[in-house]
Amino acid sequence: MITDGSPTPVTNPGSERVFTLILTQGPISRVAIARRTGLSQAAVTKVAKPLLAAGYLEESADRERTGPGAGRPASPLQIRADREFFVGIKITRYHLIGVLTDLRADVLARLTWDLADLDPAAIVRQLAAMVAWLRDAEPTFRERSRCLGVAVSGDVDRRRGNVGYSPFLEWHDVPLARLITEATGLTVTIENDVKALAVGEHWFGAGVGVRDFGVVTLGQGIGSALVIDDRLVSGAYGVAGELGHTPVGGEEPRCRCGGRGCLEAIAASELLTEAVREATGDASLGFPNAVRLAQSGQPDAQAIFQHAARAVGRGVATLANLTGPERVIISADNPDLVGFAEFHAEVRRSFTEQAFGSVVNCELVFVHRPLEAWARAAATVAMQSLLTL
Ligand SMILES: [Zn+2]
Known part of the structure; x- marks a missing residue:
């Protein structure tokens, strides 16, 4: 327990918005907070007060002018990290x-x-x-x-x-x-x-300040999640955005979920590794080496990863066509896959083919996210x- 036993003084939607904004985008001045949240400056000062008193916020040492010609400099508010x-x-x-x-x-x-x-x-x-x-x-x-x-x-x-x-x-x-x-x-x-x-991406990563975005993860499984209107979409049963089990293939492989043509059954890392092993006859090959082989231009490995990239692009386009996000963050735990330019280009090409109308403007961002x-x-x-x- 916190030694003083105090609950967090975030008690209403107004203070939640102010606290979240300072947490994710601070230090930020009261004037800028008011502008960004639509609250009055008086309301911002009022909700910041208990947060300052409880030690969650502090005034930043940097002083900033409140605006052109304004006389009194105001200290931006920031989180007290510890x-x-x-x-x-x-x-x-x-x-x-x-x-x-x-x-x-x-x-x-x-x-x-x-x-x-x-x-x-x-x-x-x-x-x-x-x-x-x-x-x-x-x-x-x-x-x-x-x-x-x-x-x-x-x-x-x-x-x-x-x-x-x-x-x-x-x-x-x-x-x-x-x-x-x-x-x-x-x-x-x-x-x-x-x-x-x-x-994590919304508060501290590639989704900071973005109201509508998707996350697609490439690894042992293929997953996705959506933030719409600054809220994580959970769905009525906690399951929403299971992109891995969206059919993007034809009749080919049966997925472990029992479905057919699932994205996960085409692009999960262990299946790609298996396919490259079979094609090259190297049974000891691991996923990192399969990626490197494709990257170095070995034709079989290249074709396998190209096929997977096209499936990922179609999956991302499905997600984007249905929900219209501003950005899709594509995360992989393997650093080589994140640095694999031809793979990204193929994902983009296939995404662009399938994206409807303005959905094509949705930005695809590739990031490396290790287990930590x-x-x-x-x-x-x-x-x-x-x-x-
Ligand atoms: Zn499946």
Whole structure:
């Protein structure tokens, strides 16, 4: 618990907007906040006051003029980064990746453990031990941390705190938030990992200041998430934006979900690796080498990645045609795939062919997000509980 036990003084939609704006785009002057939020300057001053008093905000040391010809300089408002710390954990099929961040999402402690056992109770025990380690890394971390975010792939109902189905972990109906709350005593928020990544991009990444954007992740699975009107789209059952299981192929491969022609069944990294292995006869090839082989112009590998890029482009176009975002952030955990210019060009070509009308203006941004970025995004999800505590 926070030593002074105070709830966050974010108590209404006005203070939520002001706090979020300063958190994601500060330091920013009261005048600029008023302009950006549509609130009056008096209202901004009023909602900032309790946030300043509770130590979440401070006046920046840089002074800025309030406007042309204005006499009195005003200090921009900024977040006090060390006011509170947050723990974020990403659960994968093989690892637990944990970080502790401050209010600027700067990672101050990090830890990766192999998963010993996929049973929910065993993972919760291991996760609780990891949380304890991260919070004990510095004395102030434990005193000033109370919120934990956990990102897990699959069908995750954030509101109910329930994992309906996670294919990689082979979980069905696990009340994960309750189990972790009991094990850690913290305020726990669980979220689908791609949705968590979208929250991280929105607040601290390639989606800052963008009202409508999509995130598409390329890796072991293909995922997507949407932010529309500055809000993450969750859907009635917590499942929305499952781009990986959108049919973009014909009758070809049957997906692990049982569907046909799914994007994930064409472009998931393990399937690409398998295809390159078969084509080259090198059974020991891993995904990084498959990417490098394609990048170096080996014809079979090149053709396999080109085919995948076209499927990704069609998938991104489907997402964009349906929701009309300003930007789609395409994230890969493999750095070579992010640096693979021909792959990007093919994604763009195929996207452009399928994009309807002005949707073609949607910007495609390729970013590298290693596993730690997903844990950091989970910490950002934890940070969102400041708005509801
Ligand atoms: Zn599928």
